[in-house]
Amino acid sequence: MKQYDYIFAGTGLSALMTVYKMVLSKKFQTKRILLLDVNAKQTNDRTWCFWDQKESLWEPSVSKKWNSVVFANSDFTKNLDLHPYHYNKIQGLDFYNQVLNLIAKQKNIDFVQEKILELEESDSIVLVKTESQSFSCTTLFNSIYNPSLATNQTKYPLLQQHFLGWFIQTETPIFNSEQATFMDFSVEQKGNTRFMYILPTSPTEALLEYTLFSKELLSKEEYEAEIEKYLQQLGIAQYNIIEKEVGTIPMTCYPFWKHNTKNVINIGTAGGWTKASTGFTFKNANKKSSELVSFMETHTDGRTFHSKTKFWWYDLLLLDILDQKNETGSAIFSALFEKGNAPLILKFLDEETSFWEDLQVIWKCPKGLFINALLKRLFRF
Structure with a gap:
C-alpha cells in the first residue's frame, strides 16, 4: 500500500486549483501528494466564465475577454459596461493543461487514473481503495459529489442550473465578438427561470447555451429545440455545430462542510463551493482553494475549515x-x-x-x- 500525506479524490476544478496553488506556495514540497481520478483531463469538456478587474493566476488559460455584455428580456435590452471588470472565458482543456503541465514537473506528486471504489477513515489515516490497489493518507480532499446529502432533506431548497450549449460557426458574420450576452430572458419561460447565454469569439463563431434554474432537467431534444428557435430569431439559418457541451450544477445552501471530518475535507461542489444563487463556480473555487491552502499551512483538523457569511x-x-x-x-x-x-x-x-x-x-x-x-x-x- 502506497502512503501519502494528501490524496485528492477526484480532480475537478477545485482539486486542481488547490494542488496548483500548493505547488506555487513551495510550502508542501516535502509532502507526498496523490491525485486520483478515472478521467485523465485531456478533453475540452466544459467552459468556465468569470469576471475580474486584473489579470488572474489563470491568465494563461483565458481564451477570450469582453469589456461589455448584454442583458435582455422580452421588454428591454441593455448594454452593460463592466469597467473596471473584464468578463473572461476559459476552456476546460486549456485550464487542465496549465495545471497538469506544472504538476508533471513535481517529483512529490503522482496522478493515478483509476476509479475510486471505497473510502475508509480511522482516527489517524484515510484508506482509499481503487479497482486495482489501495492508498493511505493523513488528509483526504474529497470532490466526489454525493447528491443524496442535498436531496434527502427539506430544510434547504435544491435547484439545478442545467444547460446545453452549441459552439457554432456561421457562413456570414453575425456576432459582435467584443460583447457577450450575459443573460437573455426573452426566451419563453414556461414556468421556470430560463435564459440564453452567448459567448462570441469571432464574427462567425460563438458558444450559445440554453440555461435553466429549476428543479427538473429537460430531455436533450428540448434544449436543442430551444437553441434552434433562438438561432432562427437571430436570423441565423446556415451554421455548423463544432462542439457541444452539457452540464448540471446543484444550487443549494445545504451545509456540505458539516460532513468534514478531522482527516477528510470536502471541496468543490461536494464541499458547497459553488455560488448557490447563480451556479457560478470558477471565481468561488478560486477563492476557496486559496483559503484552503492557507488553512493547511497551520491547521490539521478539517472540521474547522468553514466560515458562514x-x-x-x-x-x-x-x-x-x-x-x-x-x-x-x-x-x-x-x-x-x-x-x-x-x-x-x-x-x-x-x-x-x-x-x-x-x-x-x-x-x-x-x-x-x-x-x-x-x-x-x-x-x-
Missing part, C-alpha cells in the same frame, strides 16, 4: 423564492440589471461588497418576494 443568507433567500416561485427568476434578475450598476452587481456576486453596498443592490429587487421569503425562513430555523 452574510452572502450565504442572501443566496438562501433567493433559492427559497425560486424554489416556490421558479418563474420569478426573470423578474428578479431583470430588476437588478435594468436599474442597477453592473460593476456593483458583479462585486456583490463576488461577495466583496460592504453592507451599504449590499443594500444598494438588494433594494433593486422585488421587495415583497424577499420580505416574504425572509419571514418564512425565520420560522424554518
Whole structure:
C-alpha cells in the first residue's frame, strides 16, 4: 500500500486549483501528494466564465475577454459596461493543461487514473481503495459529489442550473465578438427561470447555451429545440455545430462542510463551493482553494475549515423564492440589471461588497418576494 500525506479524490476544478496553488506556495514540497481520478483531463469538456478587474493566476488559460455584455428580456435590452471588470472565458482543456503541465514537473506528486471504489477513515489515516490497489493518507480532499446529502432533506431548497450549449460557426458574420450576452430572458419561460447565454469569439463563431434554474432537467431534444428557435430569431439559418457541451450544477445552501471530518475535507461542489444563487463556480473555487491552502499551512483538523457569511443568507433567500416561485427568476434578475450598476452587481456576486453596498443592490429587487421569503425562513430555523 502506497502512503501519502494528501490524496485528492477526484480532480475537478477545485482539486486542481488547490494542488496548483500548493505547488506555487513551495510550502508542501516535502509532502507526498496523490491525485486520483478515472478521467485523465485531456478533453475540452466544459467552459468556465468569470469576471475580474486584473489579470488572474489563470491568465494563461483565458481564451477570450469582453469589456461589455448584454442583458435582455422580452421588454428591454441593455448594454452593460463592466469597467473596471473584464468578463473572461476559459476552456476546460486549456485550464487542465496549465495545471497538469506544472504538476508533471513535481517529483512529490503522482496522478493515478483509476476509479475510486471505497473510502475508509480511522482516527489517524484515510484508506482509499481503487479497482486495482489501495492508498493511505493523513488528509483526504474529497470532490466526489454525493447528491443524496442535498436531496434527502427539506430544510434547504435544491435547484439545478442545467444547460446545453452549441459552439457554432456561421457562413456570414453575425456576432459582435467584443460583447457577450450575459443573460437573455426573452426566451419563453414556461414556468421556470430560463435564459440564453452567448459567448462570441469571432464574427462567425460563438458558444450559445440554453440555461435553466429549476428543479427538473429537460430531455436533450428540448434544449436543442430551444437553441434552434433562438438561432432562427437571430436570423441565423446556415451554421455548423463544432462542439457541444452539457452540464448540471446543484444550487443549494445545504451545509456540505458539516460532513468534514478531522482527516477528510470536502471541496468543490461536494464541499458547497459553488455560488448557490447563480451556479457560478470558477471565481468561488478560486477563492476557496486559496483559503484552503492557507488553512493547511497551520491547521490539521478539517472540521474547522468553514466560515458562514452574510452572502450565504442572501443566496438562501433567493433559492427559497425560486424554489416556490421558479418563474420569478426573470423578474428578479431583470430588476437588478435594468436599474442597477453592473460593476456593483458583479462585486456583490463576488461577495466583496460592504453592507451599504449590499443594500444598494438588494433594494433593486422585488421587495415583497424577499420580505416574504425572509419571514418564512425565520420560522424554518
